[in-house]
Amino acid sequence: MTFEQIIFYLFAGVLVIAAxxxxxxxxxxxxxxxxxLSFFTSAALWLLLEAxxxxxxLVLVYVGAVMVLFxxxxxxxxxxxxxxxxxxxRYLPVGLLVAAVVAVEMILVLQSGxxxxxxxxxxxxxxxxxxxxxxxxxxYVYPFEIxxxxxxxxxxxxxxxxxxxxxxARKQDIxxxxxxxxxxxxxxxxMKAERSGKEA
Amino acid sequence: xxxxxxxxxxxxxxxxxxxxxLIDLFLKEDCRMVTYLLSQVALLAxxxxxxxxxxxxxxxxxxxxxxxxxxxxxxxxxILLLAAGVxxxxxxxxKDKNLWKSEFFLLALFAVLGMMVMASANSLLxxxxxxxxxxxxxxxxxxxxxxxxxxxxxxxxxxVLGAIASGLLLYGFSIxxxxxxxxxxxxxxxxxxxxxxMTNLPLLFALVFVVAGIAFKFGAVPFHMWVPDVYQxxxxxxxxxxxSVPKVAALAMLLRVLxxxxxxxxxxxxxxxxxxxxxxxxxxxxxAIAQFNLKRMFAYSTIAHxxxxxxxxxxxxxxxxxxxxxxxxxxxxxxxxxxxILVLLGKEGFEAETLDDIKGLNERNPWYAFIMMLLLxxxxxxxxxxxxxxxxxxxxxxxxxxxxxxxxFMVVMxxxxxxxxxxxxxxxxxxxxxxxxxxNAELDFNVLISVNGVLMVVLGIFPSALMGxxxxxxxxxxx
Numbered sequence: 001m002t003f004e005q006i007i008f009y010l011f012a013g014v015l016v017i018a019a020x021x022x023x024x025x026x027x028x029x030x031x032x033x034x035x036x037l038s039f040f041t042s043a044a045l046w047l048l049l050e051a052x053x054x055x056x057x058l059v060l061v062y063v064g065a066v067m068v069l070f071x072x073x074x075x076x077x078x079x080x081x082x083x084x085x086x087x088x089x090r091y092l093p094v095g096l097l098v099a100a101v102v103a104v105e106m107i108l109v110l111q112s113g114x115x116x117x118x119x120x121x122x123x124x125x126x127x128x129x130x131x132x133x134x135x136x137x138x139x140y141v142y143p144f145e146i147x148x149x150x151x152x153x154x155x156x157x158x159x160x161x162x163x164x165x166x167x168x169a170r171k172q173d174i175x176x177x178x179x180x181x182x183x184x185x186x187x188x189x190x191m192k193a194e195r196s197g198k199e200a
Numbered sequence: 201x202x203x204x205x206x207x208x209x210x211x212x213x214x215x216x217x218x219x220x221x222l223i224d225l226f227l228k229e230d231c232r233m234v235t236y237l238l239s240q241v242a243l244l245a246x247x248x249x250x251x252x253x254x255x256x257x258x259x260x261x262x263x264x265x266x267x268x269x270x271x272x273x274x275x276x277x278x279i280l281l282l283a284a285g286v287x288x289x290x291x292x293x294x295k296d297k298n299l300w301k302s303e304f305f306l307l308a309l310f311a312v313l314g315m316m317v318m319a320s321a322n323s324l325l326x327x328x329x330x331x332x333x334x335x336x337x338x339x340x341x342x343x344x345x346x347x348x349x350x351x352x353x354x355x356x357x358x359x360v361l362g363a364i365a366s367g368l369l370l371y372g373f374s375i376x377x378x379x380x381x382x383x384x385x386x387x388x389x390x391x392x393x394x395x396x397x398m399t400n401l402p403l404l405f406a407l408v409f410v411v412a413g414i415a416f417k418f419g420a421v422p423f424h425m426w427v428p429d430v431y432q433x434x435x436x437x438x439x440x441x442x443x444s445v446p447k448v449a450a451l452a453m454l455l456r457v458l459x460x461x462x463x464x465x466x467x468x469x470x471x472x473x474x475x476x477x478x479x480x481x482x483x484x485x486x487x488a489i490a491q492f493n494l495k496r497m498f499a500y501s502t503i504a505h506x507x508x509x510x511x512x513x514x515x516x517x518x519x520x521x522x523x524x525x526x527x528x529x530x531x532x533x534x535x536x537x538x539x540x541i542l543v544l545l546g547k548e549g550f551e552a553e554t555l556d557d558i559k560g561l562n563e564r565n566p567w568y569a570f571i572m573m574l575l576l577x578x579x580x581x582x583x584x585x586x587x588x589x590x591x592x593x594x595x596x597x598x599x600x601x602x603x604x605x606x607x608x609f610m611v612v613m614x615x616x617x618x619x620x621x622x623x624x625x626x627x628x629x630x631x632x633x634x635x636x637x638x639x640n641a642e643l644d645f646n647v648l649i650s651v652n653g654v655l656m657v658v659l660g661i662f663p664s665a666l667m668g669x670x671x672x673x674x675x676x677x678x679x
Contacts, residue, residue, distance in 0.1 A: 109405045142207070142262040146317055146329040149214060150336060153310045156221075157340035160303045 203261030354433025369413025375406035440539035480507025485617035515601035560633030571653030
C-alpha cells in the first residue's frame, strides 16, 4: 500500500464516519459540526485527486459560508428536533433493507467491467484554477449562464416566500433624522418656582 | 464552435425577464398590469423569434450544447403560446385571491426559459440545468400562497420528491457519462450504437435511473404520489400552469434523452415505459373515479394521460413520437381550459374545486357549460373532439409496434375513465346549482376560453394540420 492510498483510506474512513454521525447524533450542533468535518475530509480527497481548486472552494464556500449560516439557523430557530426525529427508529429497518438491496445490486452491476479506465487519466494541468476558468467561460459558457439564472431564481424565490412588509416595523429615516430641528424634540415648559421645604 | 446567435430566443427572453424585473421595482402596487402586459409581450415576441427560425437544417452551436431543429422549435412555440394562454386565465384568479403579484409572472417566465433550454438541449448537462431551472421556479410557484398551509405543504412534498427525482436522473446521467465519456447527445448515441444493449448491464443500470427520473417528472405510476397533493394544494392558477405547460417540457426531455441519445437502446427502455404507461393508465383512471375534489380528479386524469404519452413514445417509431407530441400539445391545451373553468367558478374568498361547484353550470351560463363539456369530452376521448384522435393515433402507433394487448387494455381503461368525465358533465347539465350567482370574466378571458373550447372540435375534425407539423418536426430531427 502506497502512502497515497493510506492517506486516501484515512480520509475516506473519517468521511464515512462523519457523514453517518451527521445523520445519527441527537444534538443538531454536533450534527452540523460532523457535516463540517465531512466537508473538510472530502476537500482533502479532492486535493489527493489534484483538484485543488475544488477542494479549496469546498472549504471556503461550504464550511466558510453555508455551514455558518446553518449554525445560525439552528441556534436562532426553536426547532423541536425530537419531533422531527420521531419516525427515525420506526423507518430505520425498512430504510436499511432498501439501502442494502440497492447497494448489493449496485456492487454487482458496477463490478461487471466497463468502468475500468483503459487509458490513463490525462495529467492535471499545473494551474487548476486557470484551466477551470478557461473552459468554464468558453466551452461551458452556456451551462454556466443557465446556472447563473438558477441562482437568480433562487434569490427571487427566497424573497417571494419570506419577505413580509410589516406595517409596525420601525425604520430609521435618515433624512428626517438629519432635518430635525430643536423645536421638534425639545419642549420648554415654564413653571413657577416651587417654594422648597417650608410648608412641608 | 461557438455560435451564440443560435440561442437568440433564449437570450432575448432572459434579457426581457431581467428588464421586467427591474421595471417592476419602480412600479406602484396598482400598476401590476404593466408587468403582466410586458410578460405577455415577452412570451409572444419570443414565440415570434422562434417561429422566424423554423425550418432549415438541424444545426448545433455553443460548443454543441445547443441544438436548433424543428422539433425544438415546435416544442418551444407550443410552450410559449400555452404559457401566454395560462397567463390570461390566471389573471382573474390571482386578483380574486389577493395573489396579484408580479413574482408570479416572473417565476413563470423563468420556468418557461428553463423549458426552452430543455427543448433545445444537446447535452445531458444542459437538460439537467434546464430541468432544475424549471423545477425551482415551480416549487416556489406552488408555495406562492404562503399563508395557506396546504400550499406550503404541497410545495414541500413537491420539493423533496422533485429533488429525489433530479438525483435519480443525475445519477443515471453520470453513469452514462462514465460509460461513454461524453455528455453531448450525439456522443452518447454513438456509444450506444456500438453496444449490445440487452447484455450491457451498466448501460441498463443507467437507463433504469434515467427512465425513473423522467417518469417522475411526468408523474407516471409508480412515481405519481406527488401529483394529486401538489395539484390540490397549489393555487389553482399555479395548478393550471403546472398541469399544462411543463408536460410539453417533460416530453421534450423524453425525446432528447431517450429517443435521441439512447434511442438505439429502445428495446431496453421500451419495457420500462410499457410497465409505467400501463400502470398509469390503469391506476389514474380507476382512482379518479373515487375523487370528489375536481383538482384531485384532474390530477389522476393527468396521470392516466401521461401514461398514454409514455406508451406512445415507447414504440420508438416516427409515428409513435409524433403521436406523443400531438397528444401532449392537445392535452396541455385541454387541461389549461379545464382549470380555466375552475378559475371562472371561483370568486373572492372562495375556491371552486369540488364537483359540487360545477353543478348546474348550464343554468348559470350555458356557453361555459358547453365549453367545459367539450373539454371533458376531449379528455375522455369522445369523437369528434381532439382527444379522440390523439388517443387513436397513440393506440395505432402502439399496435404498429406489435403491442396488441396493451392497446386493447388502453381502450378498455379509456372507456372506464370516461365514467368520471361523463359524471361531471351530467352534474353540469342535469343537477340544480347550489348557488346561482352570475359568472363574470373579462373579454380576453372569454375570447380565449371560447377559442380553446372550439379548438377541441376543430382540431378533432381537422387534425392533419397539427399532426403534419408534429411528424414533420420528428422527420426533420431524424426521429
